[in-house]
Amino acid sequence: MTDTIAEAEPLSYEEALERFDPVLGFEVHVELNTVTKMFSSAPNAFGDDPNTNVNPVCLGLPGTLPVVNGTAVESAIRLGLALNCRIAESCRFARKQYFYPDTPKNWQTSQYDEPIAYDGYLDVELDDGEIFRVEIERAHMEEDAGKLTHAGTSGRIQGADYSLVDYNRSGVPLIEIVTKPIVGAGERAPEIARAYVSAVRDIVKGLDISDARMERGNVRCDANVSLMPKGSTEFGTRSETKNVNSMRAVEHAVTYEIRRHAGVLSSGGSIVQETRHWQETSRTTTSGRPKSDADDYRYFPEPDLVPVVTTQDWIERLRAELPEPPAERRRRLRETWGYADKEFRDVVAADLLDEIEETVEKGASPAVARKWWMGEISRLANARDLDPAALGVAPATIIELNSLIEAGRINDKIARQVLEFHVDGEGSPEAIVEARGLEVVSDDGALSAAVEKAMEENPDVVEKVKGGKLKAIGALIGPVMKETKGQADAGKVREIVLEKLGIEG
Amino acid sequence: MSDISRADVEHLAKLAHISMTEHELEKMAGELAVIVDSVKTVADAVSSAAVSGDVPATSHPLPLTNVFREDVVGEVFTAEQSLSNAPDAEDGRFKVPAILDEESEQGPALRGPAAGEGSER
Numbered sequence: 001m002t003d004t005i006a007e008a009e010p011l012s013y014e015e016a017l018e019r020f021d022p023v024l025g026f027e028v029h030v031e032l033n034t035v036t037k038m039f040s041s042a043p044n045a046f047g048d049d050p051n052t053n054v055n056p057v058c059l060g061l062p063g064t065l066p067v068v069n070g071t072a073v074e075s076a077i078r079l080g081l082a083l084n085c086r087i088a089e090s091c092r093f094a095r096k097q098y099f100y101p102d103t104p105k106n107w108q109t110s111q112y113d114e115p116i117a118y119d120g121y122l123d124v125e126l127d128d129g130e131i132f133r134v135e136i137e138r139a140h141m142e143e144d145a146g147k148l149t150h151a152g153t154s155g156r157i158q159g160a161d162y163s164l165v166d167y168n169r170s171g172v173p174l175i176e177i178v179t180k181p182i183v184g185a186g187e188r189a190p191e192i193a194r195a196y197v198s199a200v201r202d203i204v205k206g207l208d209i210s211d212a213r214m215e216r217g218n219v220r221c222d223a224n225v226s227l228m229p230k231g232s233t234e235f236g237t238r239s240e241t242k243n244v245n246s247m248r249a250v251e252h253a254v255t256y257e258i259r260r261h262a263g264v265l266s267s268g269g270s271i272v273q274e275t276r277h278w279q280e281t282s283r284t285t286t287s288g289r290p291k292s293d294a295d296d297y298r299y300f301p302e303p304d305l306v307p308v309v310t311t312q313d314w315i316e317r318l319r320a321e322l323p324e325p326p327a328e329r330r331r332r333l334r335e336t337w338g339y340a341d342k343e344f345r346d347v348v349a350a351d352l353l354d355e356i357e358e359t360v361e362k363g364a365s366p367a368v369a370r371k372w373w374m375g376e377i378s379r380l381a382n383a384r385d386l387d388p389a390a391l392g393v394a395p396a397t398i399i400e401l402n403s404l405i406e407a408g409r410i411n412d413k414i415a416r417q418v419l420e421f422h423v424d425g426e427g428s429p430e431a432i433v434e435a436r437g438l439e440v441v442s443d444d445g446a447l448s449a450a451v452e453k454a455m456e457e458n459p460d461v462v463e464k465v466k467g468g469k470l471k472a473i474g475a476l477i478g479p480v481m482k483e484t485k486g487q488a489d490a491g492k493v494r495e496i497v498l499e500k501l502g503i504e505g
Numbered sequence: 506m507s508d509i510s511r512a513d514v515e516h517l518a519k520l521a522h523i524s525m526t527e528h529e530l531e532k533m534a535g536e537l538a539v540i541v542d543s544v545k546t547v548a549d550a551v552s553s554a555a556v557s558g559d560v561p562a563t564s565h566p567l568p569l570t571n572v573f574r575e576d577v578v579g580e581v582f583t584a585e586q587s588l589s590n591a592p593d594a595e596d597g598r599f600k601v602p603a604i605l606d607e608e609s610e611q612g613p614a615l616r617g618p619a620a621g622e623g624s625e626r
Binding site for chain 1: 582
């Protein structure tokens with residue numbers, strides 16, 4: 001047997017794209033946010049003590065029987081509809097059998113030949129607004145596995161002395177979404193990959209069927225990549241990069257795999273069909289397990305669960321309840337709010353559409369809502385390592401703060417402080433302003449005295465202003481603010497200074 | 506006679522984690538062939554004139570569908586209860602031997618959905 005080349009220096013991305021056309025495929029696992037697990041009444045919760053959200057079914061104890069979570073089935077149908085899929089009139093579960101300690105009954109209950117949803121598509125919006133259609137092959141229901149921790153000097157599976165298993169995640173409902181091969185992506189393949197995963201995340205979030213937090217593994221992506229020589233229509237051998245669990249990682253992993261495949265193929269080698277592991281630090285993939293006849297899962301229909309049969313009425317009721325598709329909603333909001341492109345992109349990236357929409361609905365102007373959510377609320381949240389929404393700032397609070405500013409009772413700077421006091425539990429903005437005596441000093445007497453003091457202490461500035469350099473007034477505002485504990489109105493200070501010097505503003 | 510080879514049996518035994526001797530492999534290959542032939546009677550019936558039309562395979566003989574559960578939490582174990590039958594435990598978790606692939610030189614068997622194992626296509 002002659003040795004074939006399976007490794008070579010990756011080509012540059014540009015060179016790879018000159019010679020080859022990439023073909024992509026994705027398997028995205030979505031963890032549902034149901035209250036209980038897929039086949040048992042144990043809680044579906046994250047972050048609890050190990051092995052406390054389990055019952056005999058999750059542990060695969062002998063004699064236990066699964067019962068399907070009806071809410072999870074509805075979530076699967078709703079997701080199928082949102083992905084423009086056909087919903088199976090009848091479908092069943094199947095056992096996928098393998099021995100691994102994260103799956104205590106030695107099979108994963110999944111769907112095989114009869115997925116609940118199939119033949120759909122998702123229109124994915126790219127950075128420049130162009131739409132790319134990704135065809136969906138199927139979406140099927142299954143269950144998650146337990147969590148393994150590898151103990152030993154390395155902390156990794158290689159060289160581990162033993163492993164520890166927590167079955168809290170065992171049986172958590174999953175929906176796996178499988179695309180058809182994606183051709184025609186060309187040089188935009190990595191961007192399409194990111195946009196696709198992002199669109200799936202938006203959809204499950206919009207449907208409120210998953211917490212959709214990628215860092216917690218609520219949405220997990222396996223990315224398949226293969227290359228065809230330019231002009232060819234025959235698919236090459238694919239690699240499957242497992243668990244690329246952030247949008248950025250998906251983009252980088254696809255880029256790297258295209259370069260790696262191109263390197264191997266250009267040196268006359270051939271791609272090994274295998275799983276690859278994404279390495280975040282080096283932004284490369286490493287070889288995992290080769291696909292072999294060991295991947296013989298001996299699927300057969302799950303005898304302990306009866307088929308799921310859908311009716312037209314049921315499907316149409318769920319279809320009627322679907323929320324507005326995320327991409328359409330974004331277009332509508334961008335138009336209604338009138339933000340600049342970059343402003344809107346930033347809001348989307350900060351994940352604050354819901355908050356701003358609610359604030360606008362309650363009566364704030366889009367500009368005011370954006371200013372507070374993207375500004376001070378985000379800053380405060382960031383400093384406390386929280387999501388902005390978790391600070392608990394109600395739209396009414398923002399509207400109240402804004403009307404205090406508009407009435408000239410507090411300035412922007414004080415308003416930001418009031419917000420922080422509010423977040424710390426001191427009550428409504430109005431109450432805080434009163435209790436802390438933060439109202440802008442509009443009493444001309446007090447303000448006038450403060451301005452006079454500042455002018456006496458800064459004669460050089462006063463000379464400049466007299467000489468016509470009106471901008472120099474700025475240097476007086478600081479001391480006045482200090483004197484009035486920040487409660488002076490800058491415009492007013494300017495007025496008083498000019499008045500005192502007898503200069504026409 | 507159906508063709509169930511010794512290699513087929515060996516492959517199945519390996520997948521099912523059943524250890525079998527040379528003798529058992531040979532013997533089982535012959536016996537399985539007989540069993541498969543018996544089941545084949547069904548195929549003959551379908552193709553005969555007695556049963557016409559498309560007869561789908563029956564996976565569930567009971568006329569039952571859509572048996573669902575409300576999404577409501579039921580009883581759960583404490584960690585102590587969960588681990589009470591475990592041969593070994595540590596930090597509230599089941600302790601299992603280091604996991605290596607059967608063909609250990611190929612490295613770990615990263616299987617299952619946790620490792621993101623996708624569906625067969």
